[in-house]
Structure formats: structure tokens, C-alpha cells
Amino acid sequence: MIEELDFASASPEDRHGLYEVASAWAAEDEPNRDPAPVEAYIAMWESRNDLGFEPARFVVARENGKIVGYAQAEISKAEANAHLALVTVVVLPRYRRRGIGTALLHAAQSLLNGQTVIESWSVGEGDPGEHFAAARGFRTVTSMTRQRLRLTELPEVGELPDGYELVTWKGAAPEEFVGAYVEGLNSLADAPFGETALDHAHNTVESIREEEAEALSDRWVVLLLHKGELAGVTVVERNSVKPDIAEQQHTVVLPAHRGKGLGRLIKSHMLHELDGVETIYTRTSSENEHMLRVNHSLGYTDLYTYMAVQKKIADLQP
Numbered sequence: 630m631i632e633e634l635d636f637a638s639a640s641p642e643d644r645h646g647l648y649e650v651a652s653a654w655a656a657e658d659e660p661n662r663d664p665a666p667v668e669a670y671i672a673m674w675e676s677r678n679d680l681g682f683e684p685a686r687f688v689v690a691r692e693n694g695k696i697v698g699y700a701q702a703e704i705s706k707a708e709a710n711a712h713l714a715l716v717t718v719v720v721l722p723r724y725r726r727r728g729i730g731t732a733l734l735h736a737a738q739s740l741l742n743g744q745t746v747i748e749s750w751s752v753g754e755g756d757p758g759e760h761f762a763a764a765r766g767f768r769t770v771t772s773m774t775r776q777r778l779r780l781t782e783l784p785e786v787g788e789l790p791d792g793y794e795l796v797t798w799k800g801a802a803p804e805e806f807v808g809a810y811v812e813g814l815n816s817l818a819d820a821p822f823g824e825t826a827l828d829h830a831h832n833t834v835e836s837i838r839e840e841e842a843e844a845l846s847d848r849w850v851v852l853l854l855h856k857g858e859l860a861g862v863t864v865v866e867r868n869s870v871k872p873d874i875a876e877q878q879h880t881v882v883l884p885a886h887r888g889k890g891l892g893r894l895i896k897s898h899m900l901h902e903l904d905g906v907e908t909i910y911t912r913t914s915s916e917n918e919h920m921l922r923v924n925h926s927l928g929y930t931d932l933y934t935y936m937a938v939q940k941k942i943a944d945l946q947p
């Protein structure tokens with residue numbers, strides 16, 4: 630049986646059922662992933678993602694009442710991403726190859742309102758998900774590398790070239806810099822992300838203020854200015870459940886300022902700001918050799934690669 634499940638009003642048993650399915654999937658990829666506690670999944674499912682997509686909506690597959698699989702869909706209120714739904718389908722290992730994943734994928738369409746493209750950003754290379762996506766006619770649009778840094782010693786930051794300055798904050802952006810911050814986040818649209826339909830340039834001062842008001846954990850920002858103008862930005866967010874873990878999110882150096890080691894400089898400066906953080910994760914397009922190299926030089930190691938796959942909703946067969 631497949632039905633919608635409203636996460637906000639779901640029973641503790643159903644919330645736990647979703648967690649069991651999600652964590653069984655995470656466990657398939659051990660030993661490189663740290664097992665996340667149920668609270669971490671709940672926090673993730675209740676909040677917007679780091680691209681501003683709304684909290685997940687669910688359809689679930691049940692057997693004798695127990696959740697054995699789910700599809701989640703995330704949609705964005707930003708005009709720039711109104712065409713796109715981020716969908717993830719997961720089935721408990723022992724219930725696979727019975728058509729449940731396919732049924733969930735189709736049922737997930739009831740969660741959408743007008744989107745025309747589906748992308749899934751968590752398809753492990755060589756995993757059942759890759760075969761499933763191929764069987765359902767999805768095409769691969771980009772490949773991402775997951776990296777991890779154990780913060781045992783802090784790297785040297787190095788000298789800032791003339792004319793540059795760094796502005797650093799934790800929490801809400803100071804009014805004076807929020808415009809430059811939004812501009813920095815939006816210029817991520819330049820980064821290589823293959824042929825995704827995702828628009829990274831959707832931030833506004835208003836959307837940033839909304840995100841800040843809803844934030845469950847610390848967010849650190851380092852802004853790089855050149856003669857008062859934006860030259861780069863990097864953002865790290867603390868895990869809301871495990872405060873010693875953080876996610877290195879967006880990093881951008883604007884084209885006119887590239888090739889001067891400034892990407893590494895802002896990221897290493899950032900590492901000095903992260904009080905209480907011991908482990909940092911990040912994800913970078915596998916094609917982004919430059920950023921991967923910067924991360925390696927800071928001590929990050931590669932964990933695994935995953936892909937984003939895409940399909941037009943109109944092409945999903947009933």
C-alpha cells in the first residue's frame with residue numbers, strides 16, 4: 630500500500646519507520662559514512678535544505694502497517710527553481726526488486742505542484758540506485774565527490790594580497806554585508822555542476838533573512854572583499870544534532886580574482902573560526918579539479934562519489 634505521509638503530523642512510529650529505511654540505506658555504504666542519529670534525520674526532514682528547498686513531503690510504502698520504503702520530494706518557492714523537484718526513493722533492502730521503488734517514484738508525483746523536472750542528487754556510483762535510475766530512464770547530469778576533513782591541526786592562512794580584506798561573522802549577516810553575501814551565493818551559478826536544472830542564483834536578501842530566522846545551528850561566513858567589492862565567499866554550517874560536525878557549503882571566488890590562491894585562503898581562514906568543530910564534510914563537483922585540489926591541500930580526503938540524475942516528469946511512464 631502506498632500513501633502520502635505528512636511528516637509534521639506523523640506518529641512517532643512512522644517517523645521512526647522512515648528513519649529505519651533511511652539509516653538502512655546509509656549503512657549500506659559503511660564504513661565511510663558516520664551513522665547519523667534519528668534526531669539528525671528529523672532535523673533534516675523538518676527544515677529547508679541548503680538550497681532553500683522546502684521541507685520534504687513523503688509518500689510511503691507499507692507492509693502490514695510498517696514503512697518499508699519512501700519517496701521524498703522537495704520543492705522550492707524560489708521562482709528560479711519552480712520547475713524542479715528533488716526526489717529521493719529508498720526501499721528497505723529486503724523489499725527490493727518487487728516494483729516498490731517504481732511505485733513510489735510514480736506516487737511521488739502527487740506531492741508536486743507544477744514542477745516539470747525531477748532530479749535526484751544521491752545516487753551512489755555502482756549502487757542499486759544507479760541501476761534503478763537507469764532502468765527508469767533517468768540521465769546522469771553531474772557527478773559529485775564527498776570529502777571529509779578531520780580537524781586535528783589548523784592550516785596556515787597565508788598573507789592576503791594587497792587590496793583584499795576578509796569579513797567574518799557567525800549567525801545573521803550584518804546589514805552592511807548582506808547584499809554582497811547574497812551576490813556571492815548567487816555567483817555559485819558559475820561553478821561546474823554538469824547539466825543540472827538547479828538554479829543556484831535564487832537567493833535574495835529576504836530569502837537569506839528567512840533562512841537565518843529558521844536556522845537550527847551556527848552558520849559561519851567568510852566574505853572576501855577587494856577594494857570594498859565582493860571577491861569571494863565561503864559558508865560553513867554546524868550540524869544541528871552533532872555540534873562537533875560541520876558542513877562546508879558554498880565557496881566562490883569571482884572570476885576576476887581567481888588564480889591567486891584566494892579560494893584556499895578563505896577556506897583556511899574559515900577553519901580557524903569553527904569553534905568546537907572536529908569533523909567537516911563537503912561536496913564538490915567531481916569535475917571541479919581546482920576545488921578538489923584546494924580541499925586536498927587543506928587535508929580533506931575523498932570518501933565516495935555520487936551522481937545527480939534527471940528526468941522530465943512528462944516522460945515518466947505510468
Ligand SMILES: CC(C)(COP(=O)(O)OP(=O)(O)OC[C@H]1O[C@@H](n2cnc3c(N)ncnc32)[C@H](O)[C@@H]1OP(=O)(O)O)[C@@H](O)C(=O)NCCC(=O)NCCS
Binds near residue numbers: 729
Ligand atoms: C533504488 C531503489 C529505491 C530501488 O528500489 P526497488 O524497489 O528495488 O525498485 P524496483 O523493484 O521498482 O526496480 C525497478 C527496476 O530497476 C532496476 N534495478 C533496481 N535495482 C537494481 C539492482 N540492484 N541491480 C540492477 N537493476 C536494478 C531493475 O531494472 C528493476 O526492474 P526488475 O526488478 O524488473 O529488473 C532501492 O535499491 C534503494 O532503496 N536503494 C537505496 C536508495 C537509493 O540509492 N536511491 C536512489 C536515489 S533516488
